[in-house]
Amino acid sequence: MKNKRLKIARIEKDLSQEQLAEQLGVTRQTIGLIESGSYNPTLKLCVAICKALDKTLDELFWPEE
Amino acid sequence: MKKTDERIEKRSNALAAKLLFVMLALQVIVLIVKVCLGGAAYCLLDVVALAVGLGVAAVLMTVKGVWRAGDEILREIRTACLAKAFGYMLQTLVFGEFLLVMLDQEHIAWYAPSIIVWSIPALAYTVLAVKRGLFQWGGKKAETTGKAKLARSTALGALFFGIVMGGPECIKDGAFDPMGIVKIIGMGAMWGILFYMMFTAMLKLGERRADKEVQEAEHEE
Numbered sequence: 001m002k003n004k005r006l007k008i009a010r011i012e013k014d015l016s017q018e019q020l021a022e023q024l025g026v027t028r029q030t031i032g033l034i035e036s037g038s039y040n041p042t043l044k045l046c047v048a049i050c051k052a053l054d055k056t057l058d059e060l061f062w063p064e065e
Numbered sequence: 066m067k068k069t070d071e072r073i074e075k076r077s078n079a080l081a082a083k084l085l086f087v088m089l090a091l092q093v094i095v096l097i098v099k100v101c102l103g104g105a106a107y108c109l110l111d112v113v114a115l116a117v118g119l120g121v122a123a124v125l126m127t128v129k130g131v132w133r134a135g136d137e138i139l140r141e142i143r144t145a146c147l148a149k150a151f152g153y154m155l156q157t158l159v160f161g162e163f164l165l166v167m168l169d170q171e172h173i174a175w176y177a178p179s180i181i182v183w184s185i186p187a188l189a190y191t192v193l194a195v196k197r198g199l200f201q202w203g204g205k206k207a208e209t210t211g212k213a214k215l216a217r218s219t220a221l222g223a224l225f226f227g228i229v230m231g232g233p234e235c236i237k238d239g240a241f242d243p244m245g246i247v248k249i250i251g252m253g254a255m256w257g258i259l260f261y262m263m264f265t266a267m268l269k270l271g272e273r274r275a276d277k278e279v280q281e282a283e284h285e286e
Contacts, residue, residue, distance in 0.1 A: 027203030
């Protein structure tokens with residue numbers, strides 16, 4: 001399932017996939033695969049993403065009702 | 066601390082873990098053939114490599130308690146242990162063979178089969194890593210810094226290759242031959258340029274494969 005909330009939060013922060021990836025120390029493709037729902041990140045990476053985007057885990061990763 | 070991409074690390078580990086079994090199987094075959102042909106005296110590296118491959122995997126899996134990998138996380142830890150064993154066994158074979166060939170050139174034919182044991186899994190790893198997009202720069206900034214780092218490492222490797230291959234040419238009839246230096250530079254430059262070009266081409270191809278995977282995932286519903 002695609003993670004549109006992550007994509008929106010990233011765009012709101014005015015960050016490209018590459019810029020976010022650089023901040024987190026991962027590749028641009030990993031961010032792309034998380035946004036497209038093809039890769040399930042570890043909790044550690046989820047937390048790092050949330051911190052970088054000033055969001056909570058719930059806001060970005062809790063499944064929508 | 067060096068940051069690593071967990072996705073690439075997990076996939077690389079899975080690939081290396083599978084290839085550990087290929088390498089172990091090849092090593093057992095080579096060992097049996099050598100013993101059958103009467104070369105038991107030249108099997109030291111084969112035995113050590115087997116011990117390293119099996120030993121590292123067994124010790125790590127015991128320490129981490131993942132012999133019975135019941136869930137996803139335990140399976141990942143077990144895969145990482147096997148991948149580490151693959152790395153150690155590969156290094157043992159490459160450096161061990163290099164040392165044996167340098168020290169005992171008389172029996173080089175007995176050490177040559179070790180090339181099969183490490184080169185097939187190493188080649189398979191490289192090809193599959195490129196094909197699966199695991200071998201990549203991962204961004205423009207990483208590409209810029211990575212290329213500079215690669216150039217430095219290649220220069221060192223080229224110098225080492227040049228000295229090993231062209232070094233003996235520096236001494237001719239007990240006297241220093243300046244042409245030997247030219248040969249060192251020539252051989253080093255040839256190896257370095259070829260290696261750098263091949264490496265960057267592989268990274269470019271790997272990056273393209275990874276981008277394709279992302280594009281396909283984005284288009285999937």
